[in-house]
Amino acid sequence: MFLEKIQYKQYTDEPRKWELAEIDLGRINLLVGKNSSGKSKTIAIINGLSILLSEFVKLPFTDGDYHVTFNLDEEHFRYELEYKDLKINKEKLYKDNSILIEREPDGSGKSLAYNGTYLEFKIPLDELKINRRDEIQYPYLEAFNFWARHVRKFDFNSPMGKNTLGYVDKVNKVEIDFNVKNTERLIDTFIKGKKKHGEVFLNKIIEDFNFIGFNITNIDFGSPLSVTFQVNNPNVEIVGLRIQEKDLPCMTDQNDMSTGMFRALSIIIHFIFYELENIPGCILIDDIGEGLDFERSTKLLQLLIRKAEENKLIQLIMSTNDRFVMNYVDLKYWQIIDREGNTIKYYNIRNSQKAFEDYKFTGLNNFDFFASEFFKKGFEK
Amino acid sequence: MKRIAFFVEGLTEQLFLIKFIEEAYAKSRIAIASIKGSGGNKTGISFTTITAASITAQTSYYILIVDCGGDANIKSYILDQRLSLISAAYSKIIGLRDVYPIARADIHKLTTGLYFQLPQTSVRIDFILSTMEVEAWFLSEHTHFNRIDSKLSPSVIHANLAFSPETDDMELRDTPAEDLHNSYRIVGKAYKKDNFYIQRTVNAIDYTELYFNTKPPSLIQLKTELDSFFI
Numbered sequence: 001m002f003l004e005k006i007q008y009k010q011y012t013d014e015p016r017k018w019e020l021a022e023i024d025l026g027r028i029n030l031l032v033g034k035n036s037s038g039k040s041k042t043i044a045i046i047n048g049l050s051i052l053l054s055e056f057v058k059l060p061f062t063d064g065d066y067h068v069t070f071n072l073d074e075e076h077f078r079y080e081l082e083y084k085d086l087k088i089n090k091e092k093l094y095k096d097n098s099i100l101i102e103r104e105p106d107g108s109g110k111s112l113a114y115n116g117t118y119l120e121f122k123i124p125l126d127e128l129k130i131n132r133r134d135e136i137q138y139p140y141l142e143a144f145n146f147w148a149r150h151v152r153k154f155d156f157n158s159p160m161g162k163n164t165l166g167y168v169d170k171v172n173k174v175e176i177d178f179n180v181k182n183t184e185r186l187i188d189t190f191i192k193g194k195k196k197h198g199e200v201f202l203n204k205i206i207e208d209f210n211f212i213g214f215n216i217t218n219i220d221f222g223s224p225l226s227v228t229f230q231v232n233n234p235n236v237e238i239v240g241l242r243i244q245e246k247d248l249p250c251m252t253d254q255n256d257m258s259t260g261m262f263r264a265l266s267i268i269i270h271f272i273f274y275e276l277e278n279i280p281g282c283i284l285i286d287d288i289g290e291g292l293d294f295e296r297s298t299k300l301l302q303l304l305i306r307k308a309e310e311n312k313l314i315q316l317i318m319s320t321n322d323r324f325v326m327n328y329v330d331l332k333y334w335q336i337i338d339r340e341g342n343t344i345k346y347y348n349i350r351n352s353q354k355a356f357e358d359y360k361f362t363g364l365n366n367f368d369f370f371a372s373e374f375f376k377k378g379f380e381k
Numbered sequence: 382m383k384r385i386a387f388f389v390e391g392l393t394e395q396l397f398l399i400k401f402i403e404e405a406y407a408k409s410r411i412a413i414a415s416i417k418g419s420g421g422n423k424t425g426i427s428f429t430t431i432t433a434a435s436i437t438a439q440t441s442y443y444i445l446i447v448d449c450g451g452d453a454n455i456k457s458y459i460l461d462q463r464l465s466l467i468s469a470a471y472s473k474i475i476g477l478r479d480v481y482p483i484a485r486a487d488i489h490k491l492t493t494g495l496y497f498q499l500p501q502t503s504v505r506i507d508f509i510l511s512t513m514e515v516e517a518w519f520l521s522e523h524t525h526f527n528r529i530d531s532k533l534s535p536s537v538i539h540a541n542l543a544f545s546p547e548t549d550d551m552e553l554r555d556t557p558a559e560d561l562h563n564s565y566r567i568v569g570k571a572y573k574k575d576n577f578y579i580q581r582t583v584n585a586i587d588y589t590e591l592y593f594n595t596k597p598p599s600l601i602q603l604k605t606e607l608d609s610f611f612i
Contacts, residue, residue: 294419358494361487361490361491361493361494361495362495362497363491364456366453
């Protein structure tokens, strides 16, 4: 299942209102915009939707209005959710034009069961009906939950797990409680990947990390070399990642790696894990390449796009405001974000086809497509 | 000192232009600086000097040739560097690129697009489009084949590849670089977009022949620009 369109409003009748005009997403998307244009907000809203739909959580905001379209094997599911003051006023789910769920402001409503009949319900005002799963009665709900549980977000301007260590229970061999959404726990992903896929996993990491310009010959986990920990349980070992750089005589601990290097390593390890485990879903990366030099950030971007092009199970949504990163991404993947007051608008090859296609005749690079605002008016002066 | 800046799409154009200027014009009075532009950080493009200009008491002309690392960077780099070039007293800025990957049928659109919203105050900016690729110029200087290999000539190429660099219009060839490679392959040699191969072809070209018997209109445009600069 892919997220095809999303529109979002918040605090509609108030001065603090926010609106994301409808964005139609492709399988690979690069959100491009100035600072404070709404790139991170767009990513946060998609991630927020996934949190709402992934488990039984109370509404995280006091006010929200989502209009979302999902694509499941070319069938279109439309989901509408409006809530205010932590009470759901509207929740509707359609498959094309057929109603699957319809809910009233008092929590009552009807939902289509497997046998084609509508079953009535009444649930708490702050609880989503879409989260009330039942594989037999409502098999169609499973796909939404699966989508939501597989959306993962990376903040490339954050430490991305650099300060997070893991542990290994040497005696009890306790399995790590692994959650694919928890992208901050890189060490868990690495331990799990190494255990399941061994050398294949490690070699792929080394290969990709070298491709983007970090020359390493080995990667592993183990007790941090540069810090010590007091652990009460003698069976437990605190562990972190370590790499062997080609031009250094000893291994480098994760806390000694540069922030940019660790961020790149984190993305690569996660992507290889997804690839080997066939984990589908939506991957959100805010500020891709931040902290990396030009060559490495563009190489990383090329690598991720190539992986997403090859792996049809993945939907990739990234953001950047780095002009040089932009130049290396085909305009067909661009979503230009333009904020007018409280409204965020998107321009892409589908809704601004002529400008996107004519641009090649200007002889300018991609960054100027955005900087010159050619995407709005094309050759019109 | 008169100054002109060329922004070219790649190494091929850069190496050719250096050699053409050195061979066809008064070398002793010319200083050529070649640099390569590439992505930098968020604040600006970074430039690397490939060959520093050697300025002497006789130098009257200064030529800057920037390898922009791609056709789509030429106009962007020109716009980015325009004001500093104006303040450094440059009298002309020229962008040199292939028509390819734009289709031949869209050359007019490309020309119009290149001049779209292009500021022309203080210093004139012009574009030269080699049709379809700069290798069409190399093909058109057909005497060079013999210097690549003594067994290679326009008649051998015509017999093997059914086109003649001597009599046909090389700007009508859709893939001149491929034609050049296929021509060299007849005698077991190659042409690739790589320093060694480009330099070998550039060195084999007879610039007197090229200058006086220029056929491709785009090359004539380049010659005209250089002639007027060196007046």
